[in-house]
Amino acid sequence: MTVRKNVLITGASSGLGEAMARKHAARGSDLALCARRADRLETLKAELTAVHPGIRIEVHTLDVNDHDQVFRVFRSCRGTLGTLDRVVVNAGVGHGSPVGTGGFPANARILQTNLVAALAQCEAAVEIFRDQGSGHLVVISSMSAMRGLPHLTAYGASKAGVATLAEGIRASLLGTPIKVTTLFPGYIESEMTTTGNEPTPMMVSTEKGVTSMMKAIEAERAQAKVPAWPWIPMGFVMRHAPLRIVAKS
Numbered sequence: 001m002t003v004r005k006n007v008l009i010t011g012a013s014s015g016l017g018e019a020m021a022r023k024h025a026a027r028g029s030d031l032a033l034c035a036r037r038a039d040r041l042e043t044l045k046a047e048l049t050a051v052h053p054g055i056r057i058e059v060h061t062l063d064v065n066d067h068d069q070v071f072r073v074f075r076s077c078r079g080t081l082g083t084l085d086r087v088v089v090n091a092g093v094g095h096g097s098p099v100g101t102g103g104f105p106a107n108a109r110i111l112q113t114n115l116v117a118a119l120a121q122c123e124a125a126v127e128i129f130r131d132q133g134s135g136h137l138v139v140i141s142s143m144s145a146m147r148g149l150p151h152l153t154a155y156g157a158s159k160a161g162v163a164t165l166a167e168g169i170r171a172s173l174l175g176t177p178i179k180v181t182t183l184f185p186g187y188i189e190s191e192m193t194t195t196g197n198e199p200t201p202m203m204v205s206t207e208k209g210v211t212s213m214m215k216a217i218e219a220e221r222a223q224a225k226v227p228a229w230p231w232i233p234m235g236f237v238m239r240h241a242p243l244r245i246v247a248k249s
Helices: 015-026 038-051 067-081 104-132 153-172 206-219 228-240
Strands: 006-010 030-035 057-061 086-089 135-140 178-185 223-226
Touching (some): 006 015, 104 153, 104 178, 206 223
Parallel strands (some): 030 057, 135 178
């Protein structure tokens, strides 16, 4: 297993990004944590530094929809840490509305943040990796990318797009020391998935979900549905079941 010492994570102020930061810190990685909410990043930095005093943690206020800022921040992190060994493209937004129901502004924002801004992050990261001659790009997609869903149409489209983006990057880097991992999380407890009082079927705890994600990340797998159970068989069902059945799920 390749040791990835310096790790940059976007969307690190909450949810899966924050949980991945905790896991990387526990493994001794130096971190560059990026998000819009600077106060939450500073709180997380203070907590992780107290628990893991041997690691270095930088925090950067970053709006991934400011593409020029993405390139500036990534290059700055590389400059101060010396290298960027792993970049986790995690920042994103969810929800949205069925198409044609008046939700265009929210749906457009989802595609802008989850796909176009992800492209900016991938461009900035891979530019650095190509210059270094090594690196590990991790892109967070979603099981919602498997099929078009009526209640997650824009979100699923954005996550399918980002998965295809990551695969294209992987194809262009075959045979090089630069690795690309695409993760397809199922229902994992986080601020994004906690939207009401009704329990979500097949939802797993943040700890279980992120432990599964980290296992795939550290193995530098090309793709992984996480957690494997039930999402590997569910992925098959989602891909091959008639649309009328998938649409009711």
